[in-house]
Amino acid sequence: MEHLAESHEHHPGPRLYITVAVILGVLTAVEVGAFYLELSSWIVVWVLLLLSITKFLMVVFFFMHLRMDDNRFSLLFFVPMVIMVSVVVALLALFQNLTR
Amino acid sequence: MWAFLGSDVLFFGTLIATHLVYRGKSVSGPAEGILDIPITTISTFVLLMSSLSMVLALSGLQRGKMGEARFWLAATALLGSVFIGFQMFEFTEFAKEGLTPRTNLFGSTFLVMTGFHGTHVAVGIFWLWSLFFSTFNGKIHQGNALEVEIAGLYWHFVDIVWIVIFGVVYLVGAYGAEEHVAEGAHSAVAILGLG
Numbered sequence: 001m002e003h004l005a006e007s008h009e010h011h012p013g014p015r016l017y018i019t020v021a022v023i024l025g026v027l028t029a030v031e032v033g034a035f036y037l038e039l040s041s042w043i044v045v046w047v048l049l050l051l052s053i054t055k056f057l058m059v060v061f062f063f064m065h066l067r068m069d070d071n072r073f074s075l076l077f078f079v080p081m082v083i084m085v086s087v088v089v090a091l092l093a094l095f096q097n098l099t100r
Numbered sequence: 101m102w103a104f105l106g107s108d109v110l111f112f113g114t115l116i117a118t119h120l121v122y123r124g125k126s127v128s129g130p131a132e133g134i135l136d137i138p139i140t141t142i143s144t145f146v147l148l149m150s151s152l153s154m155v156l157a158l159s160g161l162q163r164g165k166m167g168e169a170r171f172w173l174a175a176t177a178l179l180g181s182v183f184i185g186f187q188m189f190e191f192t193e194f195a196k197e198g199l200t201p202r203t204n205l206f207g208s209t210f211l212v213m214t215g216f217h218g219t220h221v222a223v224g225i226f227w228l229w230s231l232f233f234s235t236f237n238g239k240i241h242q243g244n245a246l247e248v249e250i251a252g253l254y255w256h257f258v259d260i261v262w263i264v265i266f267g268v269v270y271l272v273g274a275y276g277a278e279e280h281v282a283e284g285a286h287s288a289v290a291i292l293g294l295g
Contacts, residue, residue: 014159021152025145032141035271045272052267056260063155064256065249073102080106084113088120095121 011065020062027055101250105257108220112261115216119209119269126204130197135274136190143186144266147221150179151259154228154252164242170235173248176255177228180221187218210269217265220258227251 031051034044061067066074123132153175160168191211194200201211231251234240240247 011159011162014156017152017155017159021149024148024151028141028144028148031267031271032137035137035274048267048271052263055263055267059151059256059260059263063151063259064253076102076106077109080109080113084109084117087113088117091117091121 011068012062016062020058024055024058027051101253105253108257108261112213112217112264115209115213116264116268119213122205122209123273126206128204130194130199131204131206132273134194134197134199135270136193137270137274139186139190140266140270143183143190144262146179146186147183147259147262150176150183151256153179154255158245158248158252161240161242161245161248166235166241169248170232173228173232173235177225177232180225180228180255184218184221184225187214187221191215213269214265217258217261220261224251224255224258227254 031048034047034051037044060077066077153172157169157172157176160166160172194207194211199207199211201208228251231240231248
């Protein structure tokens with residue numbers, strides 16, 4: 001709790017939050033722009049995924065303050081995240097093989 | 101709260117995985133092509149901005165500015181309500197075009213996944229209004245801003261889940277549906293260029 005109380009004092013101010021929100025808005029616009037581009041499909045898809053991951057991490061680290069919180073909170077959040085991504089990848093690979 | 105969010109990651113992970121696994125396997129009724137990207141882009145932007153207003157509410161409370169905190173708490177709840185409105189509009193349009201949870205695999209997995217996300221948003225809206233009214237009777241003040249920070253964690257989590265759903269299900273899903281239908285290869289693995 002003491003750590004949390006200390007971390008509040010180091011939270012960034014409104015200016016940084018607004019900057020992050022503007023970047024998130026721009027990235028969303030780029031995502032939608034990429035969607036309508038007539039490029040090779042797998043390039044667009046990987047660009048969309050990278051942009052989603054960037055937005056995800058920006059919210060987690062800046063708005064949820066995970067970059068300045070206790071490392072145990074990061075573990076509590078990112079370990080299930082790794083498990084979840086692994087499950088998704090494994091299921092996709094498995095079903096792709098089963099339905100080929 | 102972080103432990104709960106970790107468990108909720110797995111919950112939404114299973115819903116998203118199930119949807120992706122069954123992508124392109126609906127044999128009847130409307131499917132991926134029904135998604136309305138322009139409308140959902142607006143609702144996504146609304147939810148992103150609600151994350152900004154949430155963090156501004158916390159910032160105001162931590163600096164002892166109660167008026168600012170109240171304004172941004174109310175703004176967050178209202179933006180969340182607008183998002184729910186967009187979702188209800190989308191579900192109604194889908195129903196008009198014949199897509200319900202019982203229509204096909206796409207309808208079942210998509211509506212359950214986005215429906216549970218909408219339920220999370222609705223719970224968050226109730227939570228935010230309760231915090232808003234608690235600022236008037238002294239239960240929420242600068243000294244216990246942690247109460248608002250915990251609600252904020254939940255709200256931002258709802259936002260990042262939508263970031264994933266919008267990117268992976270809406271954009272990648274709809275893109276795959278348009279690009280690969282002719283080739284008959286719109287499974288998630290094929291769309292990623294891995295199949």
